[in-house]
Amino acid sequence: MQCDYFDAGVCRSCTLMGVPYAAQVAEKQARVESLLAPHLAGPTASVWGPPVASVESGFRAKAKMVVGGTVGSPTLGILDEQRRGVDLRHCGVIAPPILDALPAIATFVTTAQLTPYDVPARRGELKNVIITLGAEDSLMLRFITRTAGGLARVRRHLPSLLAAVPAARVVTVNLLPEHKAVLEGVEEHVLTEAKALPLLVGDVELRALPQSFVQTNTDVAGALYRQAAAWVDEVAPASVADLYCGVGGFALHAAGAAGAERHVVGVEVSRDAVASAELARDARYGRDGDRARIHFVADDALEWARREQALPELVIVNPPRRGLGQPLATLLAERGPETVIYSSCNPDTLARDLAAMPDYRVERARVVDMFPQTMHVEVLTLLRRA
Numbered sequence: 001m002q003c004d005y006f007d008a009g010v011c012r013s014c015t016l017m018g019v020p021y022a023a024q025v026a027e028k029q030a031r032v033e034s035l036l037a038p039h040l041a042g043p044t045a046s047v048w049g050p051p052v053a054s055v056e057s058g059f060r061a062k063a064k065m066v067v068g069g070t071v072g073s074p075t076l077g078i079l080d081e082q083r084r085g086v087d088l089r090h091c092g093v094i095a096p097p098i099l100d101a102l103p104a105i106a107t108f109v110t111t112a113q114l115t116p117y118d119v120p121a122r123r124g125e126l127k128n129v130i131i132t133l134g135a136e137d138s139l140m141l142r143f144i145t146r147t148a149g150g151l152a153r154v155r156r157h158l159p160s161l162l163a164a165v166p167a168a169r170v171v172t173v174n175l176l177p178e179h180k181a182v183l184e185g186v187e188e189h190v191l192t193e194a195k196a197l198p199l200l201v202g203d204v205e206l207r208a209l210p211q212s213f214v215q216t217n218t219d220v221a222g223a224l225y226r227q228a229a230a231w232v233d234e235v236a237p238a239s240v241a242d243l244y245c246g247v248g249g250f251a252l253h254a255a256g257a258a259g260a261e262r263h264v265v266g267v268e269v270s271r272d273a274v275a276s277a278e279l280a281r282d283a284r285y286g287r288d289g290d291r292a293r294i295h296f297v298a299d300d301a302l303e304w305a306r307r308e309q310a311l312p313e314l315v316i317v318n319p320p321r322r323g324l325g326q327p328l329a330t331l332l333a334e335r336g337p338e339t340v341i342y343s344s345c346n347p348d349t350l351a352r353d354l355a356a357m358p359d360y361r362v363e364r365a366r367v368v369d370m371f372p373q374t375m376h377v378e379v380l381t382l383l384r385r386a
């Protein structure tokens with residue numbers, strides 16, 4: 001894939017831009033294989049399945065656009081080294097339905113007089129626009145503003161935004177008053193009747209309330225959940241825990257059909273994500289019996305595991321980049337079940353956690369290329385007690 005922004009040196013986010021895609025996947029596979037080599041249950045060829053590849057371009061279902069420039073001529077993209085806006089409206093890795101909405105969003109910034117936040121001067125209103133692509137090309141648009149004045153402006157001009165971006169199903173304003181280099185704040189105002197974005201991922205229609213994590217690459221995430229669910233079905237446990245469950249992708253794939261016997265619990269720290277998972281469960285499973293056997297808990301994964309007397313027969317973990325950390329890895333090593341499925345977006349912390357769980361060996365593994373054009377990669381592993 002070729003990118004004019006990369007060639008001109010204005011954006012270097014895609015560090016593998018220009019490297020043939022097959023070579024990218026091969027390089028990631030080799031790196032991950034070497035990191036996990038000390039932890040395998042058997043010969044490399046018996047452990048590693050084929051990598052799950054992505055399309056090379058247009059795969060990003062989440063775009064975090066930093067707003068810069070002026071109110072009359074805003075940029076949507078990133079900030080350069082001087083913290084000035086760089087426009088990336090034609091970024092080739094972002095999904096086309098998101099790109100299609102960007103000109104109208106830029107026009108809206110001008111119409112609603114949302115002055116872009118000027119980082120060096122610490123002045124201005126609008127910091128970021130976060131756009132997520134959902135089912136049937138529907139969009140969630142989140143405007144990250146500094147003050148309630150920004151909220152009032154978005155609210156006042158909402159009808160013009162909805163007319164210009166008919167795909168916008170959920171529109172919110174998130175308040176981030178502090179001058180900090182974070183992406184979003186705590187206070188969120190949903191301005192549309194619809195509160196959650198529907199997302200068809202793999203075999204399940206998920207829901208995403210604004211402050212919940214969703215995977216970057218919807219098609220590849222679907223393959224990830226399906227592979228995990230296939231491994232769960234092979235093991236056939238009576239009970240499953242999905243730690244760091246987010247909006248419930250692994251849990252709802254592992255839960256099986258309506259009326260199945262398997263009990264599933266999802267544990268996740270974000271309340272929006274837990275509420276999203278419950279919405280998806282309720283839409284998928286009408287029966288009270290299923291609602292009782294699949295439940296979601298808003299809690300810290302480690303605290304939850306510490307309180308459980310006996311862990312479920314199979315535990316899925318999908319932590320953030322920092323990994324499980326020593327306390328949870330040790331807890332699993334001491335009293336985790338026979339089988340753990342660990343999905344990691346950071347092979348370095350995965351390898352570190354595996355070193356802290358020496359009784360578990362990697363029986364099956366797959367590289368899942370969630371993030372083409374970068375060295376980032378997802379790795380799905382099936383761990384069994386030796």
Ligand SMILES: C[S@@+](CC[C@H](N)C(=O)[O-])C[C@H]1O[C@@H](n2cnc3c(N)ncnc32)[C@H](O)[C@@H]1O
Pocket residue numbers: 212213214215243244245246247248249250267268269270273299300301302318319320321345
């Ligand atoms: C990589 S995401 C995975 C989400 C989900 N499994 C999915 O497939 O979309 C990690 C999730 O862990 C959650 N999280 C972060 N720290 C946590 C903690 N200490 N306990 C429980 N969940 C946590 C985040 O909110 C996020 O939803």
